[in-house]
Amino acid sequence: xxxxRILGLFDNFDQASAAIHEVRHAxxxxxxxxxxxxxxxxxxxxxxxxxxxxxxxVRKYTLAGxxxxxGMGFLFIAAAQGNFFAQQKGGKxxxxxxxxxxxxxxxxxxxAVYVTIFGFLVxxxxxxxxxxxxxxxxxxxxxxxxxxxGNSHVVSEIRKIFERHHVLSVQEEFVE
Amino acid sequence: MSxxxxxxxxxxxxxxxxxxxxxxxxxxxxINHDVLKSMERPRxxxxxxxxxxxxxxxxxxxxxxxxxxxxxxxxxxxxPNAWGLYIATFIFWIGMSHSGTLLxxxxxxxxxxxxxxxxxxxxxxxxxSLMTAGLFVIVHLGRLWQVYYAVPxxxxxxVWPNFQSPLLWDATAIFTYLSSSIxxxxxxxxxxxxxxxxxxxxxRKGFYTTLSLGWMGxxxxxxxxxxxxxxxxxxxxxLAVSVHSIVASDFAMSQQPGWHITSFxxxxxxxxxxxxxxxxxxxxxxxxxVFRFEEYMTMPILDKTARLTFAIAMVWTYxxxxxxxxxxxxxxxxxxxxxxxxxxxPYSVYWWAMNFLGSVVPFTLIxxxxxxxxxxxxxxxxxxxxxMWLERWMIVTPTFSHGFYxxxxxxxxxxxxxxxxxxxxSFGWFGMLFMLFCKLVPSVSMYEVKEMVYHRTLATKHAKRxx
Numbered sequence: 001x002x003x004x005r006i007l008g009l010f011d012n013f014d015q016a017s018a019a020i021h022e023v024r025h026a027x028x029x030x031x032x033x034x035x036x037x038x039x040x041x042x043x044x045x046x047x048x049x050x051x052x053x054x055x056x057x058v059r060k061y062t063l064a065g066x067x068x069x070x071g072m073g074f075l076f077i078a079a080a081q082g083n084f085f086a087q088q089k090g091g092k093x094x095x096x097x098x099x100x101x102x103x104x105x106x107x108x109x110x111x112a113v114y115v116t117i118f119g120f121l122v123x124x125x126x127x128x129x130x131x132x133x134x135x136x137x138x139x140x141x142x143x144x145x146x147x148x149x150g151n152s153h154v155v156s157e158i159r160k161i162f163e164r165h166h167v168l169s170v171q172e173e174f175v176e
Numbered sequence: 177m178s179x180x181x182x183x184x185x186x187x188x189x190x191x192x193x194x195x196x197x198x199x200x201x202x203x204x205x206x207i208n209h210d211v212l213k214s215m216e217r218p219r220x221x222x223x224x225x226x227x228x229x230x231x232x233x234x235x236x237x238x239x240x241x242x243x244x245x246x247x248x249x250x251x252x253x254x255x256p257n258a259w260g261l262y263i264a265t266f267i268f269w270i271g272m273s274h275s276g277t278l279l280x281x282x283x284x285x286x287x288x289x290x291x292x293x294x295x296x297x298x299x300x301x302x303x304x305s306l307m308t309a310g311l312f313v314i315v316h317l318g319r320l321w322q323v324y325y326a327v328p329x330x331x332x333x334x335v336w337p338n339f340q341s342p343l344l345w346d347a348t349a350i351f352t353y354l355s356s357s358i359x360x361x362x363x364x365x366x367x368x369x370x371x372x373x374x375x376x377x378x379x380r381k382g383f384y385t386t387l388s389l390g391w392m393g394x395x396x397x398x399x400x401x402x403x404x405x406x407x408x409x410x411x412x413x414x415l416a417v418s419v420h421s422i423v424a425s426d427f428a429m430s431q432q433p434g435w436h437i438t439s440f441x442x443x444x445x446x447x448x449x450x451x452x453x454x455x456x457x458x459x460x461x462x463x464x465x466v467f468r469f470e471e472y473m474t475m476p477i478l479d480k481t482a483r484l485t486f487a488i489a490m491v492w493t494y495x496x497x498x499x500x501x502x503x504x505x506x507x508x509x510x511x512x513x514x515x516x517x518x519x520x521x522p523y524s525v526y527w528w529a530m531n532f533l534g535s536v537v538p539f540t541l542i543x544x545x546x547x548x549x550x551x552x553x554x555x556x557x558x559x560x561x562x563x564m565w566l567e568r569w570m571i572v573t574p575t576f577s578h579g580f581y582x583x584x585x586x587x588x589x590x591x592x593x594x595x596x597x598x599x600x601x602s603f604g605w606f607g608m609l610f611m612l613f614c615k616l617v618p619s620v621s622m623y624e625v626k627e628m629v630y631h632r633t634l635a636t637k638h639a640k641r642x643x
Contacts, residue, residue: 041204041371042627043398045634051395058403077339099340102422103348109415110352113408117359120404121389124397126366128390137374139393140367142204147394 003175004155007134007147008162013040016144017050019165023148023158031154039135039145061119062112069111074104134171143168149175195476197290200633202471204626211618211625212375214467222466222611229607236601239594240315248318252592256584257576261595262316264568265602268451269309270350270423271444271564275452276302276357277416280364281409289631290480292624293472297463297614298456299361304609306354308602313347315598342425349419356415360408366391366401367623383616420448427571433511434518434575437502443495450492450534451564453485457557459610461550463619472620475548482547485560489538496535514578522588523574526566533563 010016020036033052038044048054078095121127139145148158155172162170243250253260276299283291314323337344369388376384391397421441428440437443460481464473503515518527537559546552577587613619 038395039393040395040398041393042623042630043402044395045631047395047399054396054399056400056403058400059407062407081339096340099345102345102418103339105418106345106348106352106415109411109418110356112411113352113356113359116404116407116411117363120363120400124400126389126391126397128392130385130390130392133392135392140371140374141208145393 002152003149004152005134005147005149005173005175006155006158006162007039007136007145007171008159008167009136009138009143009145009169010165010167011143013044013046013144015165015167016040016146017044017046019146019162019167020050022161022165023146026157026161028150028154028157031148031150031158035149037147039139039147041140041142041144044144056123058116058119058123061122062116065115065119066108066112068115070104070108072111073107074100076107077103134173136169136171195474196632197474197476197480198293198625198628198632199471200629200636202629204629207472207622207625207629208371208375210469210471211620211622212372214469214620215372215615215618218615219466219468222615225462225466226608226611229604229611232604233601233608234604236598236604239597239601243315243318243594243598244320250592250594252590252595254587254589256579256581256587257573257589259316259572259576260589261569261591261599262312264572265565265599266309266312266316267423267444267568267571268565269305269312269602269606270420271448271451271568272455273302273305273309273353273357273452274416274420274445274448275456276300276361277412278449278452279456280360281412281416284406284409285413289628290477292628293469293474293620294456294460294477294481295624296361296365296617296621297459297610297619298452299357299364300610300613300617300619301452301455301459302357303354303361304606304613306350306357307609308606310350310354311602311605342422342429345422346426349415349422353415353419356408356412360405360412362387363401363408364405364621365617367393368618368621371622372618416448417445420444432575432579433508434503434514434578435571436508436511437499439495439498439502443492443499446488446492446495447564447567450485450488451561453481453488454557454560454564457481457485457553458561461554461557463614464550467614467619469620472625478550478553479544479547482541482553485557486538486541489534489541489560493535493538496531510580514575517578518570518574521574521578523570523577527570527574530563530566530570533559534567537563 008019010019016038020038023031023036024033036051038047038051044050077100081095081100134147136143136145146162148155150158159170159172251260251262276295279291279295279298280302283295314320317323366388369384370391370393373381373384373388421444424440424444427435428437430436457478460473460478463469500515503511506512518524537556540546540552540556546556573589576584577589578585
């Protein structure tokens with residue numbers, strides 16, 4: 001079976017949303033909803049309404065990063081302070097908690113921020129190669145792209161739907 | 177005037193004229209065009225400012241080389257005046273860095289969308305201010321070749337940093353803040369790098385292709401981008417507060433008169449936001465002219481920034497008075513004498529200038545005519561920052577000259593030309609980096625401005641329908 005991608009460019013979000021709405025309700029059993037992608041200069045204001053709920057896992061990375069940063073940070077500091085064991089401490093604790101709290105707090109944030117950015121890159125599929133994926137520079141300017149992957153029949157039906165919604169231009173490519 | 181005026185009916189039926197923060201009919205392609213043009217063809221004043229900043233930087237480098245070769249004695253620092261201008265200016269630069277967090281993170285969370293055209297350069301200011309502040313720590317060390325002694329790693333000398341010292345907390349907090357701010361700035365710029373990539377040719381094409389990481393504006397990318405941006409913004413706010421609180425702890429946790437004050441951390445944070453806001457006004461006016469950004473850096477946005485600055489100035493003034501009254505009604509006679517010495521002694525000119533510039537000059541901002549005058553705003557913003565620099569100078573120096581021990585009392589201190597030269601050079605270093613940044617990275621966030629225009633247009637349409 002020949003699999004293709006089609007990218008239609010629309011003048012605004014309303015036209016793109018209307019086109020996606022019709023695609024979703026067209027009788028195309030071979031089409032998976034996950035194969036519809038919007039490409040736009042800003043985030044689509046009603047993306048969840050148009051595409052259905054799609055979750056982001058970035059916050060899970062944030063939690064892991066905060067725990068890792070705070071935990072590793074405290075252990076690192078405490079381990080370093082453990083080296084003072086042989087030294088005179090004047091009755092003070094070897095691992096003093098109040099100052100260690102300040103450092104742990106900073107390292108917790110450090111870990112959370114670093115791992116959040118790592119999580120963002122993973123979840124957003126970055127870095128990515130533009131070559132090999134339908135893209136039009138107008139998408140970063142003022143047009144809204146709707147990209148769909150499917151077999152030849154699906155793609156030809158979608159092209160007709162796009163045309164009914166005043167698509168500005170259409171690009172197609174073979175995937176496999 | 178770039179911004180348009182709209183008329184609406186007020187509650188009493190009176191027609192109210194209201195200037196908009198940005199034109200709602202501005203085309204998205206035009207936004208790309210204007211911002212990208214600024215990176216290619218700025219006014220000649222761009223190069224004049226860059227050359228001036230570079231010359232200042234060279235003065236600083238020359239003074240630092242001289243100090244390096246001749247020793248710290250040439251800086252004029254002595255016992256008891258061991259910190260001098262270096263630490264005062266270090267605090268000043270740390271304070272400047274808070275502007276980016278205020279505009280990017282705090283105003284982002286409360287959905288104040290007027291920040292969108294100006295937050296990018298404020299974030300850049302944060303990053304470069306922190307880099308400049310970091311330089312002062314190294315310059316202050318004197319023995320630059322032993323800077324690695326401060327790094328906590330196991331070694332045969334058993335030289336470990338003191339984890340109970342606020343100075344080490346400082347280093348940790350500043351490193352966290354600097355690296356997080358750089359990442360925040362970078363991540364927030366990725367969609368704009370993609371726009372640059374799509375419009376660039378030559379070496380710039382490869383440069384922006386690398387920086388944009390293959391961003392294509394897909395819904396998946398936007399969704400994760402939004403979450404990551406919000407999460408980092410949420411972490412940056414407590415981080416920024418902690419950074420300046422910890423810098424305040426460098427002073428407040430010591431027993432020195434004039435420093436051992438409970439209100440020092442909030443006082444420092446308020447001062448930081450204050451100087452940061454004043455610097456935003458300065459750079460706002462400069463960029464508006466240099467890059468012809470009249471469409472984006474509009475007068476209503478300047479007006480809002482000025483109002484915010486006034487509000488923070490009043491917070492700072494209040495905390496300043498709290499500091500004075502804490503000392504005055506406190507039980508420490510030495511601290512009281514130090515305060516009196518600031519007001520009547522050899523530093524009184526600077527102390528009164530600080531109070532005048534920091535607490536009285538901002539009252540000019542209550543006049544709309546002043547807020548609408550670019551020249552006046554430029555002068556006021558510079559005066560406010562001079563006041564905030566004097567504040568740091570007045571925190572550091574008088575205490576050293578009037579400590580607990582009477583032998584310190586005849587050590588009136590004034591920095592040598594070497595210290596002044598390095599401080600002067602730091603402004604050049606900051607200016608040079610900032611201008612370079614504006615030439616390479618869009619100083620107005622294109623996608624955020626598009627969002628602002630889009631949502632405001634929708635809101636206007638909705639309001640018209642309701643009416």
